[in-house]
Amino acid sequence: GENVEQHPSTLSVQEGDSAVIKCTYSDSASNYFPWYKQELGKRPQLIIDIRSNVGEKKDQRIAVTLNKTAKHFSLHITETQPEDSAVYFCAASTNDMRFGAGTRLTVKP
């Protein structure tokens, strides 16, 4: 099955800085790549996604890039705010959806 690796496992940035989280996947058939944000004690919630026919997608301060040749995709958060602090998960999907191990992002005021 699909194997998704996510780096870094923890990330600490100063408010206003950018944060980048990177993921790689193994199954070239994967064609859907969502990112989820999970706040403490809550369920994961979709924040942005990208499909394999698109190289980049942006939604306000959040952007995702996909390199299908290299099988990696990244989440970029600009102008970080303390409320961005959470655990972020990437995932790759064909039939099933496999998640990376997560990145704990801390934004310091």
Place this chain on the structure above:
Amino acid sequence: DSGVTQTPKHLITATGQRVTLRCSPRSGDLSVYWYQQSLDQGLQFLIQYYNGEERAKGNILERFSAQQFPDLHSELNLSSLELGDSALYFCASSAYPDREGEAFFGQGTRLTVV
């Protein structure tokens, strides 16, 4: 509210026991996924059902089983429980294959085995 309902929210049980976790997907979603999240860990994929049939299987123990019923709700059965089974169990649903991916999560069932 994601539209995915999981019951119960909390469950405390003893080792060796059996429990059933229930998930009602969003209206119209045919796919249901089950995930296990241990303390400060990632989301471990257990199993996926699509329209009543098993679609994909992940790292699901033999002591665990699941099914999806004709009304599309799903149940995850955990038996011979061990302390290490204590975790947050999430169900997610999606409209796959109509809109591949886009899984929406329930609030989870927190299982504590004592």
